Amino acid sequence: MARAGRVVAATLDLVEERAAPGVTLAELDGIAEEFIGSHGGVPTFKGYRGYPGSICASPNAMVVHGIPGPYALAPGDLLSIDVGVTLDGYVADSAITFTIGEPSPQAADLISACYEGLEAAIVQCHAGNRLGDVSHAVQTAVEARGFGVVRSLVGHGVGRNMHEDPQIPNYGPPGKRELLEEGMVLAVEPMTTAGRHMVRMGDDGWAIYSQDGSVAAHFEFTIAVTADGPRILTPWHESKARVVAA
Numbered sequence: 001m002a003r004a005g006r007v008v009a010a011t012l013d014l015v016e017e018r019a020a021p022g023v024t025l026a027e028l029d030g031i032a033e034e035f036i037g038s039h040g041g042v043p044t045f046k047g048y049r050g051y052p053g054s055i056c057a058s059p060n061a062m063v064v065h066g067i068p069g070p071y072a073l074a075p076g077d078l079l080s081i082d083v084g085v086t087l088d089g090y091v092a093d094s095a096i097t098f099t100i101g102e103p104s105p106q107a108a109d110l111i112s113a114c115y116e117g118l119e120a121a122i123v124q125c126h127a128g129n130r131l132g133d134v135s136h137a138v139q140t141a142v143e144a145r146g147f148g149v150v151r152s153l154v155g156h157g158v159g160r161n162m163h164e165d166p167q168i169p170n171y172g173p174p175g176k177r178e179l180l181e182e183g184m185v186l187a188v189e190p191m192t193t194a195g196r197h198m199v200r201m202g203d204d205g206w207a208i209y210s211q212d213g214s215v216a217a218h219f220e221f222t223i224a225v226t227a228d229g230p231r232i233l234t235p236w237h238e239s240k241a242r243v244v245a246a
Contacts, residue, residue, distance in 0.1 A: 001159070001185060005092035005222055005233035007039045007085045012096050012236045015055065015081050021100060022072055025057040028081070029068035036085055044084030044091050044162050051206065056082035056095075058207065063150060063191050063199055063216040064095075065206045075101040078111070080218040084162055091162050093187045094234035095220035107215055110194050113145035114217035117170070117190040125186060125223050125230035131166055132176030138190045139171040148197035150216075153208065155189040158222055180225050185233070189220030 014035055015028050033054035036043050043054035051067070058066035058080040059073070066080075073079065082095040097111050120137040142149045155168035166178050170190050193199075195214030202209055210216050224231040 001090045001092055001222065001224070002233045004041060004085045004087035004090050005094070005235065007036060007041045007087060008083050008092045008094045008222075008234045009236035010039070011035050011055075011083045011085065012081060012094060015083070016096065016098055019073060019079060019098070019100060021075050024073070025059070025066070025068035025071050028057055029053050029055050032083060041085040041087040044086045044093070045082075048162065056080075058082070058216070058218065060215050061210045061213050062202070063193065063208045063210060064153065064218055065208050067204060067206055073100045076104065076107075078103070078107045078215050078217065080216065082218065082220065089160055091158050091160065092222045092234050093158055093162060093220060094222055094236065095189060095218045096236060097217040097219060106194055109145065110147055110192060110215060110217045113142050113147045114190050114192040115219050116145070117142040117149070117192065118188060118219045118221060121188045121190070122221065122223060122230050122232070125180065125188070125225055127180055127182045127225055127227070129180045130175050131168060131178045131180065132172050133174045134180075134186070134188060135169045135172040135177075136174040138188075142170075142190060142192050148193040148195055148210075148214075150191040150193065150199055151197050152199055153191050155187050155220070158185055158187045182225055182227055184225040186223050186225070187220060188223055189218060191218045192216065
């Protein structure tokens with residue numbers, strides 16, 4: 001899974017590097033698919049329940065599951081990219097959010113808060129903790145910054161399949177739900193909005209938007225629970241220095 005995760009991380013870095021004003025989301029999808037294939041992987045998302053893209057590309061008020069199409073990026077756009085790779089029968093899954101050019105103060109703050117929620121969750125991914133500790137950590141960090149935590153979408157276990165048990169909400173009380181054990185692998189993915197937490201389905205049956213039209217952010221790591229603590233298997237944070245506004 002770590003091998004698949006390294007391909008995921010490199011794909012995310014490449015897509016962010018190529019994202020620029022005038023570039024379409026379909027072009028980014030093609031770049032990602034070619035790169036994944038050149039490293040021996042298969043885009044996990046493509047064909048899943050009929051999904052047509054190799055990545056999910058979700059701009060602005062779109063939270064997740066955006067089908068890459070003709071939309072051309074513009075300065076100031078906020079873009080979430082989600083990538084899954086299957087390699088040698090194992091899956092890794094990860095997402096980042098960034099802006100095209102300089103972010104607005106609100107976008108910078110939202111991106112920072114969402115990533116802070118993920119960092120807080122990682123700290124809780126230790127054997128002996130409860131899944132509720134992970135969920136509560138996300139909610140506490142994000143809501144402390146004044147942003148909404150999407151409640152109708154969840155993270156998940158991951159392994160030979162993209163979506164495995166357990167489901168991982170981004171809110172809830174600590175000390176509840178499943179016990180975390182060594183060997184578990186979790187796709188933890190805070191999804192946040194600059195407004196309220198409610199979302200709506202788009203007309204294509206895939207894209208999910210903030211209900212109030214506020215911009216959204218999404219970060220995700222595939223994390224293994226090991227004897228030495230949490231191990232991030234999709235380490236884009238190590239391969240590229242990222243600027244996240246305080």
